Amino acid sequence: MKTTTLLAATAALLAATPLPAWADPARDALLADYAVQAKAADPAFGGFSAARGQSLYATKHADAAPETPACQACHGEDPRQPGQNAKTGKVIEPMAVSANAKRFTVKDDVEKWFGRNCKAVLSRDCTPAEKGDYITFLSAR
């Protein structure tokens, strides 16, 4: 019951916000889902933060693999530009939703990449709050 209420509240909040052109219902649903998980993990959770997402994106981790100390090692300092796989040189499409509207719209893909890359960069899984912050940051860019 509580979940439904929260979902409805999030949906209402999202609906009340003026939507940019690249808004996508699937991404909104994904964020709502992470919000539910974040709240479940931490009752004090008070919503996602683009600023925290930006910090997560840029922070370097000394204990990560040498080629991939941070998200931006592959995805680039400017997420609106294409990135490049730090090991293989393969070009990666931009992470910022404004430059690549397909980002964060397929749940399985999003979970796959968080699953792999959080381990590579942070040496652990990301929390739902971190995932939501990250998507919120990149949706605003």
Added chain:
Amino acid sequence: MRLLIWDLPTRLFHWLLVGCVGFCALSGFLLPDTWFGWHFLCGYVIGLLLLFRAVWGVLGPEHSRWTSFPPAPSAIIAHVKSLLTAKPHPSLGHNPAGGAMIYALLITLTGLVVTGLIVLGGEAKQGPLAGLIPFATGIAVKELHEFLADVILLLAALHLGGVLVESRLLRENLILTMIDGRKTTAPGTPPPRPRSRRALAVLSGVAVLVGVGGTGLERLPVLGWRPIGFPAAYVKECGACHAAYHPSLLPAASWRAVMGALSEHFGEDASLPDAATRDLTAWLTANAAETWDTEPANRLRTVSAAQPGRITAAPWWMRKHRHIADTVFQQKSVKSHANCSACHQDAERGTFAVQAISIPKP
């Protein structure tokens, strides 16, 4: 009096041949693989020049004809003897020893062109014989091609030596003769018979035959190469992090090993749902190196013992890239050994033709 001995077509033939054989030798013996497209092109030109010369040997002007310099051992021996006594008899066309050298050069060059076409077809899967010659035949014949290449260098050196010796002894600049076509002759020497009136028609006929035959052969499907489309899942899952490698670049056992350990994939977790792993493994093994006859597929069947799943650790890969500087790989547009298409424009086709190599400058 200086009579025209070598007509313009014969002289053009000679100097074009010198240029093409010279470049083929240079590229074959010394230049890196990226020049080999020009080696092939020059080889084609040599082939056409030899066809021209065959026609000219029958229908050309008098001194270009085979009948004017028959390969007669007794005459050759007599001529060499006269050279040793430093009193050679002047000849209007080829002297007997020179004529023998022409046969040796032309036969060797014909052998080089024929073996070259077989190697080109079998090893590089290019040219008119690409649809007919297996890789194994191509590389076996390559030994012969390389032997004939040594022979042609020796013959060319002897030919040039003979020209210089005769020029000196006869006080006639034979190199100049091959430029302006004229030789000093005794007064009253009748001018040589001109080429046959049918010569140009026959040449045109030969050209048409070569064009039709060559085009027909080129249309044959390439032996041991087929166009394949990559499954969408392959491009999406594997191609997200690195090039979607052509499946011919690893043998089936290596693909199985790679796909069986995706959670530890070259230091990364690349795990996929079981169904996707199974489907991709099936596609990769069905199209693995064993099922192709291209050079990379043949060579890359031999994998690194320590890293059987790493294409760039295979002995052949290492050998082919040993002269490429680290700075080439380190530049941003390349970044790693794994980025085939940074230099190989045809990487996705699995052909890796020398003509499709374009190495960015660091």
